[in-house]
Amino acid sequence: MSQLTLGIIGGGQLGSMLAIAANNLKISTVVFCDDINAPAQNFSNKFIYGQYDDKSKIDDFINKVDVITYEFENIPYKTLNEINRIKPVLPKPSVNRIIQHRIAEKDFINILNIRTTRYASIEKKSDLNSMGDLLPGLLKTVTLGYDGKGQYPIKSLEDINSLNIEYSDGYILEKLVKLKKEISIIITRFNNQKYEIYEPIENIHEDQILKHSKIPAEISDKILNQSKLWATQIAEELKYVGTLCVEFFIDRNDNLYVNEIAPRVHNSGHLTINAYNVSQFENHIRAVCQLEQIPLKKNSNAKMINIIGDQITIYRNKELAQNEFFFDYLKKEIKNKRKMGHLTILTD
Ligand code: AIR
Numbered sequence: 001m002s003q004l005t006l007g008i009i010g011g012g013q014l015g016s017m018l019a020i021a022a023n024n025l026k027i028s029t030v031v032f033c034d035d036i037n038a039p040a041q042n043f044s045n046k047f048i049y050g051q052y053d054d055k056s057k058i059d060d061f062i063n064k065v066d067v068i069t070y071e072f073e074n075i076p077y078k079t080l081n082e083i084n085r086i087k088p089v090l091p092k093p094s095v096n097r098i099i100q101h102r103i104a105e106k107d108f109i110n111i112l113n114i115r116t117t118r119y120a121s122i123e124k125k126s127d128l129n130s131m132g133d134l135l136p137g138l139l140k141t142v143t144l145g146y147d148g149k150g151q152y153p154i155k156s157l158e159d160i161n162s163l164n165i166e167y168s169d170g171y172i173l174e175k176l177v178k179l180k181k182e183i184s185i186i187i188t189r190f191n192n193q194k195y196e197i198y199e200p201i202e203n204i205h206e207d208q209i210l211k212h213s214k215i216p217a218e219i220s221d222k223i224l225n226q227s228k229l230w231a232t233q234i235a236e237e238l239k240y241v242g243t244l245c246v247e248f249f250i251d252r253n254d255n256l257y258v259n260e261i262a263p264r265v266h267n268s269g270h271l272t273i274n275a276y277n278v279s280q281f282e283n284h285i286r287a288v289c290q291l292e293q294i295p296l297k298k299n300s301n302a303k304m305i306n307i308i309g310d311q312i313t314i315y316r317n318k319e320l321a322q323n324e325f326f327f328d329y330l331k332k333e334i335k336n337k338r339k340m341g342h343l344t345i346l347t348d
Pocket of ligand 1: 012071
């Protein structure tokens with residue numbers, strides 16, 4: 001039995017599913033989170049509640065673990081870096097620093113000759129006046145924000161007047177593509193330069209929140225191969241260790257664009273728990289803890305439905321069919337637009 005203890009920074013649903021996967025591999029877990037009600041404490045061996053800049057809590061956490069990972073890209077770089085000086089943090093904090101910053105992230109992708117949507121940095125309101133050709137677009141905070149938080153659709157320059165935002169926080173304006181489909185690739189890179197890559201997942205968003213995911217994605221072979229190649233190039237260039245997700249747009253002319261990178265396990269990959277021999281979570285643990293790499297095998301096609309807000313109360317009382325798998329995130333408070341659970345349906 002392994003004696004390894006994994007530290008997980010962040011305690012939401014992704015942390016929960018990582019802790020469960022670690023536990024199945026006989027690895028104990030300590031979750032460190034700034035939310036006293038963090039759901040992952042229900043699945044970890046230990047839980048440390050503290051702010052991410054609380055030195056004594058950070059020291060306590062470091063002392064209890066051998067290797068550290070994180071489940072949320074919004075963890076401050078400073079915290080990750082400080083911890084990494086003493087015990088290994090994987091993926092390495094410099095990866096998170098690039099991806100936390102939407103402009104640095106897109107610049108990095110473009111340097112690899114991989115297409116993104118067009119974008120510009122917005123530092124003050126007047127910067128938007130000359131941005132007509134990036135409209136319709138999406139104005140996003142450069143750092144922080146997820147699930148549509150800190151994002152403002154802009155159809156025309158008039159829309160700017162009704163915005164009540166602090167431009168000095170730093171924004172990016174991204175031109176919208178004429179969207180046909182969204183897909184994601186989940187890839188795990190191991191320390192030894194080897195990969196396990198899942199087939200593309202097709203995603204449907206509603207109100208900027210992921211609603212459904214399914215495999216197989218209905219896409220051409222060209223898009224399938226290109227998306228896998230780009231995700232592999234990104235993971236390699238970052239010298240990434242662990243599971244990473246690349247989200248893509250496909251436009252009406254079948255052009256592929258990288259939307260964004262998530263340096264972590266990803267919501268669209270929840271279906272890998274039931275559809276594959278090894279889930280995205282288990283693969284992440286295997287990579288960061290340097291365990292054996294197992295070739296991926298799909299056992300079934302699948303569809304995943306995100307359960308958002310008060311829909312959770314319906315699912316908590318729902319009788320499940322044999323091919324349905326429900327996961328309740330056990331979040332203390334039901335909030336509008338909050339991801340509360342998911343249901344995976346194996347389709348054949
Ligand atoms: N998460 C991370 N990036 C995007 C998402 N959805 C997950 C993480 C994080 C949790 O959402 O697991 O901890 C936060 O959810 P909430 O509902 O507390 O904001």
